Amino acid sequence: MSDAQNLTELPAVARNVNLPCKKCGVDRFFVVVAHTTPTSAKVKCEVCGASKTFKLAKPESAAKKKKVGTGTKKVSKTRGPDPAQVWEELKTQIGTDALLPYSMKTQFKLANAINHPKFGIGFVTNASHDRVDVAFAEGTRALVHNRP
Numbered sequence: 001m002s003d004a005q006n007l008t009e010l011p012a013v014a015r016n017v018n019l020p021c022k023k024c025g026v027d028r029f030f031v032v033v034a035h036t037t038p039t040s041a042k043v044k045c046e047v048c049g050a051s052k053t054f055k056l057a058k059p060e061s062a063a064k065k066k067k068v069g070t071g072t073k074k075v076s077k078t079r080g081p082d083p084a085q086v087w088e089e090l091k092t093q094i095g096t097d098a099l100l101p102y103s104m105k106t107q108f109k110l111a112n113a114i115n116h117p118k119f120g121i122g123f124v125t126n127a128s129h130d131r132v133d134v135a136f137a138e139g140t141r142a143l144v145h146n147r148p
Protein backbone atom coordinates (compact mmCIF):
# COMPACT_ATOMS: atom_id res chain seq x y z
CA MET A 1 0.00 0.00 0.00
CA SER A 2 1.33 3.44 -0.89
CA ASP A 3 0.40 6.70 0.68
CA ALA A 4 -0.03 8.90 -2.38
CA GLN A 5 0.86 12.08 -0.46
CA ASN A 6 4.35 10.88 0.36
CA LEU A 7 5.35 9.57 -3.04
CA THR A 8 8.40 11.19 -4.56
CA GLU A 9 8.13 9.37 -7.85
CA LEU A 10 5.28 7.95 -9.86
CA PRO A 11 4.20 4.44 -9.02
CA ALA A 12 4.93 2.01 -11.85
CA VAL A 13 2.25 1.21 -14.39
CA ALA A 14 -0.13 -1.48 -13.07
CA ARG A 15 0.74 -0.57 -9.46
CA ASN A 16 -1.87 0.76 -7.05
CA VAL A 17 -2.20 4.08 -5.31
CA ASN A 18 -4.72 4.92 -2.64
CA LEU A 19 -6.65 8.00 -3.72
CA PRO A 20 -10.04 9.51 -3.02
CA CYS A 21 -12.56 8.56 -5.71
CA LYS A 22 -15.20 11.20 -6.38
CA LYS A 23 -17.57 8.70 -7.91
CA CYS A 24 -17.28 6.17 -5.08
CA GLY A 25 -17.10 8.92 -2.48
CA VAL A 26 -14.36 7.15 -0.55
CA ASP A 27 -10.67 6.37 -0.87
CA ARG A 28 -10.10 3.64 -3.40
CA PHE A 29 -7.18 1.85 -4.90
CA PHE A 30 -6.43 3.31 -8.29
CA VAL A 31 -4.40 1.30 -10.75
CA VAL A 32 -1.79 3.23 -12.71
CA VAL A 33 -2.73 3.04 -16.38
CA ALA A 34 0.00 5.16 -17.91
CA HIS A 35 2.52 7.85 -17.09
CA THR A 36 1.46 11.00 -18.90
CA THR A 37 4.30 13.26 -17.76
CA PRO A 38 7.32 12.70 -15.46
CA THR A 39 5.15 13.87 -12.56
CA SER A 40 1.64 12.74 -13.48
CA ALA A 41 -0.06 9.53 -14.38
CA LYS A 42 -3.45 8.37 -15.56
CA VAL A 43 -5.04 6.22 -12.91
CA LYS A 44 -8.27 4.24 -12.79
CA CYS A 45 -10.47 3.41 -9.81
CA GLU A 46 -10.41 -0.34 -9.32
CA VAL A 47 -14.01 -0.36 -8.12
CA CYS A 48 -15.98 1.97 -10.39
CA GLY A 49 -13.49 2.35 -13.23
CA ALA A 50 -13.44 6.16 -13.06
CA SER A 51 -10.17 7.51 -14.38
CA LYS A 52 -8.33 10.59 -13.27
CA THR A 53 -4.91 12.17 -13.32
CA PHE A 54 -2.63 11.57 -10.39
CA LYS A 55 -0.02 14.28 -9.86
CA LEU A 56 2.96 14.03 -7.61
CA ALA A 57 3.11 16.63 -4.90
CA LYS A 58 5.85 19.06 -5.83
CA PRO A 59 8.77 18.90 -3.44
CA GLU A 60 9.13 22.71 -3.51
CA SER A 61 5.70 23.20 -1.99
CA ALA A 62 6.85 21.30 1.08
CA ALA A 63 9.96 23.45 1.30
CA LYS A 64 7.86 26.60 1.02
CA LYS A 65 5.97 25.64 4.15
CA LYS A 66 9.11 26.36 6.09
CA LYS A 67 8.37 29.41 8.12
CA VAL A 68 10.44 32.41 7.22
CA GLY A 69 11.59 34.17 10.36
CA THR A 70 8.88 36.48 11.54
CA GLY A 71 9.46 39.70 13.38
CA THR A 72 12.25 40.87 11.12
CA LYS A 73 11.51 43.75 8.83
CA LYS A 74 13.86 42.56 6.15
CA VAL A 75 11.95 42.40 2.90
CA SER A 76 13.85 40.22 0.52
CA LYS A 77 12.69 39.87 -3.01
CA THR A 78 13.91 36.42 -3.81
CA ARG A 79 12.48 35.62 -7.17
CA GLY A 80 14.85 32.97 -8.34
CA PRO A 81 18.57 33.47 -8.81
CA ASP A 82 20.00 36.96 -9.11
CA PRO A 83 20.55 37.63 -12.84
CA ALA A 84 23.83 39.41 -12.18
CA GLN A 85 25.10 36.39 -10.26
CA VAL A 86 23.98 34.00 -13.00
CA TRP A 87 25.68 36.23 -15.53
CA GLU A 88 28.93 36.24 -13.55
CA GLU A 89 28.86 32.44 -13.34
CA LEU A 90 28.26 32.13 -17.07
CA LYS A 91 31.07 34.58 -17.71
CA THR A 92 33.40 32.40 -15.66
CA GLN A 93 32.25 29.22 -17.36
CA ILE A 94 32.03 30.42 -20.94
CA GLY A 95 34.42 33.35 -20.96
CA THR A 96 34.40 36.38 -23.20
CA ASP A 97 37.32 35.56 -25.50
CA ALA A 98 35.05 34.65 -28.40
CA LEU A 99 32.45 37.39 -28.29
CA LEU A 100 30.10 37.29 -31.25
CA PRO A 101 28.48 40.56 -32.31
CA TYR A 102 24.71 40.23 -32.08
CA SER A 103 22.79 40.17 -35.32
CA MET A 104 19.43 38.59 -35.96
CA LYS A 105 20.94 37.03 -39.09
CA THR A 106 23.56 35.11 -37.19
CA GLN A 107 22.78 31.66 -35.91
CA PHE A 108 23.88 31.40 -32.30
CA LYS A 109 24.44 28.24 -30.34
CA LEU A 110 24.15 27.24 -26.74
CA ALA A 111 26.92 28.77 -24.62
CA ASN A 112 27.89 31.36 -27.21
CA ALA A 113 29.06 34.67 -25.78
CA ILE A 114 27.31 37.55 -27.49
CA ASN A 115 28.04 41.25 -27.60
CA HIS A 116 24.75 43.06 -27.94
CA PRO A 117 24.84 46.77 -28.91
CA LYS A 118 22.17 47.64 -26.34
CA PHE A 119 22.29 44.98 -23.63
CA GLY A 120 26.03 44.33 -23.58
CA ILE A 121 27.64 40.96 -23.10
CA GLY A 122 25.30 37.99 -22.84
CA PHE A 123 25.48 34.23 -22.88
CA VAL A 124 23.17 31.87 -24.75
CA THR A 125 21.36 29.67 -22.27
CA ASN A 126 18.81 28.19 -24.67
CA ALA A 127 18.67 28.02 -28.45
CA SER A 128 15.87 27.02 -30.79
CA HIS A 129 15.62 27.36 -34.55
CA ASP A 130 14.84 31.09 -34.53
CA ARG A 131 15.12 32.21 -30.93
CA VAL A 132 17.81 32.28 -28.31
CA ASP A 133 17.57 32.99 -24.61
CA VAL A 134 20.48 35.19 -23.70
CA ALA A 135 21.46 35.87 -20.11
CA PHE A 136 22.54 39.48 -19.73
CA ALA A 137 23.73 41.08 -16.52
CA GLU A 138 20.27 42.56 -15.91
CA GLY A 139 18.32 39.45 -16.88
CA THR A 140 17.59 36.94 -19.58
CA ARG A 141 16.14 38.10 -22.87
CA ALA A 142 14.68 36.12 -25.75
CA LEU A 143 16.26 37.31 -28.99
CA VAL A 144 15.60 36.35 -32.55
CA HIS A 145 18.44 34.84 -34.54
CA ASN A 146 19.06 32.80 -37.66
CA ARG A 147 16.85 35.14 -39.72
CA PRO A 148 17.99 35.17 -43.32
Ligand SMILES: [Zn+2]
Nearest residue numbers: 021024045048
Ligand atom coordinates in the same frame (compact mmCIF):
# COMPACT_ATOMS: atom_id res chain seq x y z
ZN1 LIG B 1 -14.46 4.70 -7.76
